[in-house]
Amino acid sequence: MLNTIWKDVDDYLVDKLIPSDQILEGVLQTNKEAGIPEIDVSPTQGKLLYLLAKIKGAKNILEIGTLGGYSSIWLARALPETGKVYTLEVEPQYAKIAKQNIQNAGCASKVEVIVGKALDTLPTLKDNDLLFDLIFIDADKPNNPHYLKWALELANNGALIIGDNVIRNGEVIDKKSEDERVQGVRQFMDLLEKEPRLESTAIQTVGSKGYDGFVISFVK
Template structure:
């Protein structure tokens, strides 16, 4: 058996044993395929991981960059509960509409705002308007802009807030300092910032599974 097939088989087993993915979550993933959205949402066990991070952090306010069909948004919205709030930012209006339908089906739309537009513009506006700090920030938009997203996120957090970056291994490409891939260079800048910014403490982990070879970075604001 080739490694990627084995990774997927193990992920299927782990999800079946440990993840309670209900009809609304299954429908959110299916709707992405039905509407032709790319299959790049987090895996079910990764969604559960994000939910646990939010709960361990005691998060009541979450900012997500990269909504897609709203699959991870549902996990995060359920983690913060009905008295919490999630702001999620999506570039594509068509994706945002699919997400809104999925959030409504999951019963969490009342405490989720779907902002449409370039993430850098939306987050800068949020920072400029002085919104209440976010307890968890999930960065899952374009990777070339990861350092800029982190800079802006630091204006929107408080001591103890958690910042999570997705897709930071890039199939191993992140280890190549000469890579011409803007996404790789963006992630490298993001990871360097986490490791050198005295306001942050964090680490990064490789993952393998149904989403291939990739990883998460997790940082905490000191």
């Protein structure tokens, strides 16, 4: 019953606050037809990322985990004309579809899709002296601790670091969990707790994506 209410409320919020967008709806349909897992952020979450990027005045954004490019497009739309999203995707087929979706959305000039394991491609960003105003971590959860360490390497002072899927239907509190995704999130949280360069909070969310949440950190 609760899950039905969460979905219905999300639908209400989208209807009231997020205008119908054929491009973004088409991205989700294209991804579904291509067999890409339906684990994108929800429209309300995508708009939250968009607003956070706008509030921050972000010019360079790093996204770890592209999937089909849905969140990449939300982030790109928040950028000024000279802004750029660098988004990392391990699966070549997903990256190919994401590039086409991004092109169809008119965001190709603002988004660079980098294909390969993120832990292999992140050092190349460092080598090119790229620094970021907002970093969105939404990839394989066991590597979240590593992604956070790289995010700190690549963040400007005052940057936002946002991590998705950190509640995992409440399983994050189970220290004995045998799910490596849960343990990856727990290690991520341990690093946030001890990291003096970050001020962090977490927001539990419910909605069309079930019961989960975001971590938001500010780089001092």
